[in-house]
Each structure stands twice: as C-alpha cells, then as structure tokens.
C-alpha cells in the first residue's frame with residue numbers, strides 16, 4: 001500500500017470525523033496483513049472502535065453538562081446497609097424506562113441515607129443511555145426562576161429546565177419556599193408533566209410539603225402532578241455519614257438511632 005494512499009485515507013477519515021479509525025489505521029492494516037484477517041473482521045473491528053470512542057465522548061459531554069455534584073454509581077451503593085430500599089425497584093429504574101415514559105422518581109428519607117447518591121447514580125445511568133440530564137438543588141433552582149421572572153426572562157428559563165429529558169431536583173424542603181417561588185416551581189412542574197422525567201429528593205414526607213411550599217393549594221397541585229406517574233422510594237434507615245464516623249472512631253455506636 002503506497003504512502004499516498006494512506007495519506008488519502010487519512011484525509012477522508014478526518015473529513016468524516018472518524019478520528020479513532022484514523023489513529024488506528026496503519027497499525028490495523030499491518031495486523032490484518034500479518035494475521036490474514038477477513039475483510040469483514042477488519043472493517044468490523046475498526047467500526048466497533050470508532051463507535052466506542054464516540055459513545056465515550058458523548059457520555060463524557062452529557063455528564064459534564066448535567067453538573068452532578070459528584071460522580072457516584074449504583075454499583076458503589078451498599079444496599080445491605082439500607083435494607084428498606086427495594087433493590088428490584090432501583091434495578092427497574094436503572095433501565096431508564098421511566099425517562100422514556102416521562103415519569104417521576106421521588107426519594108424520601110432523613111439526611112445521610114443516600115438520596116443524593118442514588119439520584120446521581122440514576123442520572124449517570126440516564127446519561128449513559130443517551131438522555132440529556134440536568135442536576136440542580138431546589139434552592140438555586142427557585143432562585144434562578146425568581147431572578148428570571150424579575151428580569152422578564154422566565155419563559156427562556158422554564159424552557160431551559162424543560163430541555164433535559166431528566167431533571168434532578170435535590171433537597172426539596174431544606175429551606176421553605178416563598179409563595180412566588182412556589183408558583184414558579186408549579187409552572188415548571190406543569191410544563192414537564194407527562195413530557196419530561198423528574199427525580200426529586202426530600203427529607204420531608206409528602207404530608208409536610210404544605211409547609212415547604214407555604215400554601216396547601218399549590219402544594220397539592222404540585223404533588224398531584226408529580227405523583228400521577230411516579231415511583232416513591234422511602235428510605236428508612238441510619239445515616240451512612242454517621243456509620244463512617246463510627247468506623248473512624250469519631251463517635252460511638254449508640255449515637256446511631258436504631259432503625
């Protein structure tokens with residue numbers, strides 16, 4: 001094979017943006033000749049490499065765009081420590097079918113039981129399956145909607161939060177939301193209703209959401225839409241953070257409440 005031909009192939013590969021094949025071309029040609037690979041095996045091998053490289057890049061890009069606070073996976077979640085979680089439910093959620101159907105997931109439980117860990121881990125599954133995902137905490141989300149409203153940009157902001165196929169809103173209820181914020185939050189929830197999936201986390205049970213949103217009518221309207229097509233995971237257990245402190249000898253065992 002002439003070097004002019006190699007140069008021409010490289011030019012074509014650059015034009016087609018098949019960069020992984022470009023970097024493997026010469027060594028793959030040599031290998032193919034040495035092992036008398038069939039044409040189909042040769043082409044299949046190169047195309048598989050290119051697809052793997054493109055998938056990896058897309059996942060990395062979507063992960064960066066999602067703005068996760070950390071990267072945690074389902075594989076690193078210790079289900080034995082949290083027996084109140086139905087592992088089958090989490091396995092089903094890991095298929096991402098709920099995203100395709102525009103359904104919601106609500107993770108409830110006290111601090112430290114793994115709500116954010118699971119929300120991020122499901123977000124990573126979503127990103128891997130090709131879904132555009134956005135992670136935010138409730139307070140910055142409400143602040144951003146309130147600011148956008150004051151600056152006459154609320155439409156644009158609502159559209160932004162509706163673009164992601166999966167929107168994760170962490171920590172609902174840590175700080176009460178004012179009436180205006182609750183109205184804007186309701187608008188977002190209504191827009192996404194049956195169209196885009198949500199994962200919400202909260203340390204408050206649904207009966208306490210009236211207090212979070214300061215208005216029972218709005219709280220009911222929000223819950224009505226969120227819960228219509230949804231899976232709730234109610235985590236009742238000890239804080240994993242405390243378990244780690246016990247292990248490190250920072251506190252004594254009895255300080256952990258029995259489950």
Ligand code: ADP
Nearest residue numbers: 076077078081111112113114115116117240241
């Ligand atoms: P929450 O959001 O419920 O307050 P987090 O998800 O932030 O709790 O969990 C606190 C810390 O403990 C995180 O570092 C998380 O990765 C870890 N963690 C919580 N539960 C588990 C678990 N069952 N297995 C492994 N790590 C866990």
Ligand code: MG
Nearest residue numbers: 115116170171
């Ligand atoms: Mg959390």
